[in-house]
Amino acid sequence: QQQVKQSPQSLIVQKGGISIINCAYENTAFDYFPWYQQFPGKGPALLIAIRPDVSEKKEGRFTISFNKSAKQFSLHIMDSQPGDSATYFCAASNRGNYQLIWGAGTKLIIKP
Amino acid sequence: KAGVTQTPRYLIKTRGQQVTLSCSPISGHRSVSWYQQTPGQGLQFLFEYFSETQRNKGNFPGRFSGRQFSNSRSEMNVSTLELGDSALYLCASTLTSGEDTQYFGPGTRLTVL
Numbered sequence: 011q012q013q014v015k016q017s018p019q020s021l022i023v024q025k026g027g028i029s030i031i032n033c034a035y036e037n038t039a040f041d042y043f044p045w046y047q048q049f050p051g052k053g054p055a056l057l058i059a060i061r062p063d064v065s066e067k068k069e070g071r072f073t074i075s076f077n078k079s080a081k082q083f084s085l086h087i088m089d090s091q092p093g094d095s096a097t098y099f100c101a102a103s104n105r106g107n108y109q110l111i112w113g114a115g116t117k118l119i120i121k122p
Numbered sequence: 123k124a125g126v127t128q129t130p131r132y133l134i135k136t137r138g139q140q141v142t143l144s145c146s147p148i149s150g151h152r153s154v155s156w157y158q159q160t161p162g163q164g165l166q167f168l169f170e171y172f173s174e175t176q177r178n179k180g181n182f183p184g185r186f187s188g189r190q191f192s193n194s195r196s197e198m199n200v201s202t203l204e205l206g207d208s209a210l211y212l213c214a215s216t217l218t219s220g221e222d223t224q225y226f227g228p229g230t231r232l233t234v235l
Contacts, residue, residue: 042222053126053212054165054225065199103222107180109155109178110224 012037014052014102016113024121029087031116033100040102045085048097090120126215126227132231140201142228147194147215154196155224156188159210171196208234
């Protein structure tokens with residue numbers, strides 16, 4: 011019940027296309043859902059995060075869509091650029107336990 | 123503001139040895155978490171320290187231990203190293219116990235031969 015399942019494992023998108031990464035969770039106590047971006051040789055960095063009181067959050071080209079009833083959330087990257095090539099992790103936590111539960115990661119490659 | 127720093131960046135050890143990794147959180151941050159990252163297992167939570175106390179612990183054997191000092195700097199120690207301990211060890215700091223955003227350091231790449 012503590013797992014966060016992330017898909018796909020890897021994704022190749024043409025420059026200018028839309029990249030979509032999905033995550034699903036079981037624990038209904040989760041109330042914080044961040045996405046992290048990791049470049050080779052670097053630690054993960056927070057990209058965007060959402061709480062379950064909203065269904066969508068947009069920051070620039072990055073959008074999180076959240077479906078509370080389906081217990082799913084997804085990251086959309088619009089107008090994908092080669093610089094977006096990285097590994098993306100979804101995660102979840104609840105305020106009673108600040109430990110983040112991580113998805114397995116998605117390696118995204120944007121082809122020029 | 124300086125980010126999270128980890129030392130050393132790279133480390134090569136042999137089986138049976140022990141290792142100590144260091145993490146300096148962002149100034150003013152009081153919580154430090156440690157993760158092990160491997161290609162097969164992804165990011166796995168080791169433990170979290172807040173105000174020098176271990177607050178959460180992941181599912182790792184007792185060979186993995188840590189501590190936090192009064193200045194919030196943290197160390198983790200792995201004793202009796204095994205080949206499977208080869209990984210990137212990441213440290214993340216957060217402002218307070220109520221803060222969700224974790225800021226990661228670049229990691230320490232440990233190779234066990």
